[in-house]
Amino acid sequence: MNVNDTEIAWAILQKNGYARTKELDEADVILLVTCSVREKAEQAIWNRLQHLKALKARRQQARLPLRIGILGCMAERLKEEILHREKLVDIVAGPDAYRDLPRLLAVAESGQQAANVLLSLDETYADILPVQTSAGGTTAFVSIMRGCDNMCSYCIVPFTRGRERSRPIASILQEVRMLSDQGVKEVTLLGQNVNSFRDMSEVQFQSAAAPVLSRGFSTVYKAKPGGLRFAHLLDQVSRIDPEMRIRFTSPHPKDFPDEVLQLIQERHNICKQLHLPAQSGSTRVLEAMRRGYTREAYLELVHHVRESIPGVRLSSDFIAGFCGETEEDHQQTLSLLREVRYNVGFLFAYSMRQPSKRSASxxxxxxxxxxxxxxxxxxxxxxxxxxxxxxxxxxxxxxxxxxxxxxxxxxxxxxxxxxxxxxxxxx
Ligand code: SF4
Structure with a gap:
């Protein structure tokens, strides 16, 4: 998502006369696109700012101003702290404020700090064609939805990226066609919950029935009726170029209706690889995480996916050491890993977050x-x-x-x- 956000921010700045340099010493503006999911990602940015502090001081001595901006989730979460800590940062822009970057930079030019961390209910940057950072590349990301309504108890995303909203299908198809014309061979559809996609822009589909969730799965929000769904989008995207591979990330296991699984099975250019984030193999921990499913429901989904798409490759995310997790809970996670036999697993120790750093002493x-x-x-x-x-x-x-x-x-x-x-x- 952050690579894609960088491309969107670039497209906006380029249109407003900014040129890109890869040489730090040449830059008049340095923007850091940030992540808040784990504390370590935030710490990397604080460390980076310390390096930039020296650069900014050298520039000030030479009377060559340097503006520094923090973009993305960390800007959203820590706006006040970023602006006040050492007064180094000139611009703070949350994930829904990239269109405002030219104005924020203009304010910063006058020597003031500028911030916009307003979250939007409908911003999808649908009309902005991202500038691919690896021009001439054979793969590309296409953002199809933003935000999340799930409120898993450990996750900061709903607070930093806001409510779930989807980009109109027409603009997605336009972008994929353009990428196909450029010779791109693999497109990854992107979203926080990519398969919860729901395009409400076409009036005739606004009263469609809410889709059925995967068996045994529930949500914290009420069923959302209406709109064009992920199966429809996937169908349309996969028809654009039979020589273009289609992937998508990151899906939520609750939103895999049979029509999506069937489509993946039928279309040769949709990759037979599914990411099914489990997070834990213990029903007790899953409940504490507010994931909306039990171990049994998750395993049933895995079996159903394997029956529907023979040879499918599965990957997953797991968190170890979540609050209250016991050794027995952990053993259940290990047994789930053994039972499912994923091709790839992304395994993380639970990231405790402190408002401030304190040492062991x-x-x-x-x-x-x-x-x-x-x-x-x-x-x-x-x-x-x-x-x-x-x-x-x-x-x-x-x-x-x-x-x-x-x-x-x-x-x-x-x-x-x-x-x-x-x-x-x-x-
Ligand atoms: S579904 Fe994913 S993004 Fe949304 S709250 Fe849960 S972990 Fe975070």
């Missing part, structure tokens, strides 16, 4: 106002005025003298262990 608690307070794990008085020294344990109340404040956390020095009534009195 620091402790963290929350004050009455629910703000995180970080303090050194040092010996403290067991009670006010008490000579005995202790170390704070989980569950203890600690009186902390706050010495500094970040945008989302406070830092301080621990004074003594206390009780709730005493700390309230001290307050």
């Amino acid at each position: 620091e402790l963290c608690g929350r004050n009455d106002g629910n703000i995180k307070v970080i303090f050194p794990d040092a010996e403290i008085e067991d009670a006010v005025g008490c000579k005995a020294l202790v170390r704070a344990q989980p569950g203890d109340y600690v009186l902390v003298k706050v010495t500094s404040a970040g945008s989302q956390t406070l830092k301080g020095v621990p004074l003594c262990r206390t009780s709730l009534s005493r700390s309230a009195a001290c307050h």
